[in-house]
Amino acid sequence: MIEVLLFGAAADRAGTRTVRLDVKEASTLAAIWPLLADRYPDLASMRDTLAFAVNGEYAKMDGRVEPGDEVAVLPPVSGG
Amino acid sequence: MFAIVDEKIDVGALIEGARRPDCGAVSTFVGTTRVDEAGDNSVEYLEYEAYRPMADRKLEEIGAEIEERWDVGHVAIVHRVGRVDPGEASVAIVVASPRRGPAFEASRYAIERIKEIVPIWKREVWSDGYVWVGSQVGTRPG
Numbered sequence: 001m002i003e004v005l006l007f008g009a010a011a012d013r014a015g016t017r018t019v020r021l022d023v024k025e026a027s028t029l030a031a032i033w034p035l036l037a038d039r040y041p042d043l044a045s046m047r048d049t050l051a052f053a054v055n056g057e058y059a060k061m062d063g064r065v066e067p068g069d070e071v072a073v074l075p076p077v078s079g080g
Numbered sequence: 081m082f083a084i085v086d087e088k089i090d091v092g093a094l095i096e097g098a099r100r101p102d103c104g105a106v107s108t109f110v111g112t113t114r115v116d117e118a119g120d121n122s123v124e125y126l127e128y129e130a131y132r133p134m135a136d137r138k139l140e141e142i143g144a145e146i147e148e149r150w151d152v153g154h155v156a157i158v159h160r161v162g163r164v165d166p167g168e169a170s171v172a173i174v175v176a177s178p179r180r181g182p183a184f185e186a187s188r189y190a191i192e193r194i195k196e197i198v199p200i201w202k203r204e205v206w207s208d209g210y211v212w213v214g215s216q217v218g219t220r221p222g
Contacts, residue, residue, distance in 0.1 A: 049215060053131070072134070075215045077199055
């Protein structure tokens with residue numbers, strides 16, 4: 001199981017701020033993204049604008065994800 | 081001091097906290113809510129959300145980057161989350177340095193880096209809906 005946190009416009013698109021995904025072994029963000037995109041089609045169209053974090057640090061699509069990890073879906077940041 | 085807060089930012093206290101005898105310059109940048117208008121509608125307030133504790137850590141990283149690049153005696157960055165009304169501060173950056181050049185430069189650098197790497201999101205709440213800044217997703221017509 002992994003926990004996925006969604007923020008800002010991504011949370012709006014998915015209609016939720018947290019998602020649990022049944023991931024039983026080590027995987028990558030690239031392999032996990034389709035699970036999210038299939039469940040939340042409105043989120044899929046944001047793909048090119050999204051960044052991701054694993055356990056609180058930015059990660060690329062080949063970044064490893066293990067069961068128990070926290071994945072965050074990050075729309076373009078806009079602090080300030 | 082690097083902090084994300086949900087109450088009003090006390091800019092005066094941040095400036096007082098930056099003063100020291102070996103620094104001849106204290107530069108302050110304050111980002112505030114601006115009322116934009118489009119047609120008959122306008123921004124009523126901004127609302128910020130953060131991914132913590134990653135956002136706290138990224139603010140500290142910016143502080144470390146500044147201390148590496150410039151001769152500074154003090155850096156403070158405070159970002160507010162939640163509702164921020166017109167004219168109120170959403171972010172305050174205070175840098176003290178022996179001389180003015182590094183103080184100005186580091187202050188500018190901090191706000192630009194916040195907009196690049198700190199996981200904080202801003203929503204403009206208009207009289208007719210809202211828009212996530214950067215993503216342009218929301219409920220406003222058109």
